[in-house]
Amino acid sequence: MMDYRVILRRVGLAWIGFGLLDIGLMIYCLMQRQNYSSSFNLFAVILGLFLYRGSLGATTLVTWFSAFMLMLFAGGLLLAPLLQPVGLLVSLIRLHPGQCLLLGVYYATMVGLLIWTYRQMRSTPVLEARRESGRRIGRPQSAFLAGFLLVVLVGVLFNVLLKGSAGTKAVELARQKLGPDYHYAIQSVRVSGKAHSAMVAAYNAQEVKYVPVFWNE
DSSP states (O other), X not given: OOOXXXXXXXXXXXXXXXHHHHHHHHHHHHHTTOOOOOSOTHHHHHHHHHHHTTOHHHHHHHXXXXXXXXXXXXXXXXXXXXXXXXXXXXXXXXXXXXXHHHHHHHHHHHHHHHHHHHHHHTSHHHHHHHHHTTOOOSOOHHHHHHXXXXXXXXXXXXXXXXXXXXXXXXXXXXXXXHOXXXXXXXXXXXXXXXXXXXXXXXXXXXXXXXXXXXXEO
């Protein structure tokens, strides 16, 4: 049977490599003044180092995190058509094919890494080593449940924003700025007391614009 430490080193190197790639992407986006957020970067590098050193304690967190993120991605794919108009996605792909392709490759790599990591952490050598060290070897049910509940929560909240008064008001203000030649889709809404702000995507076959709007209630 393969030594569990060989598996942990292999997974650790993969996480370190992907974390460094993610940090590089984050720095690039900051330099280009583009928004970027990720659950990996430095977190992945640190966990990767612990795995590379053979830490069984790190396998608990890595397994839980991988299961949680996989549930988020699966739920996100199912909810995507409900949260964002298909027309907006089509316009983005048509207008920015290179960026969309790179983004697709990036997320496909991330999902592939998570699936592979979860399978490695559930492999017999790792589970046997965990059992001998007195750790639990059951599946991380709480991770799947937490991921599912978060997807449901995001879906409900976003749906409320889309169909609620805040979403309607934001689209109305964006339409006043750009006119009827665009379709509109809410991207985000923030509320601070009576002050409201939102980002609205305005799109057609020729372009996609992101319109910030502000109002008080």
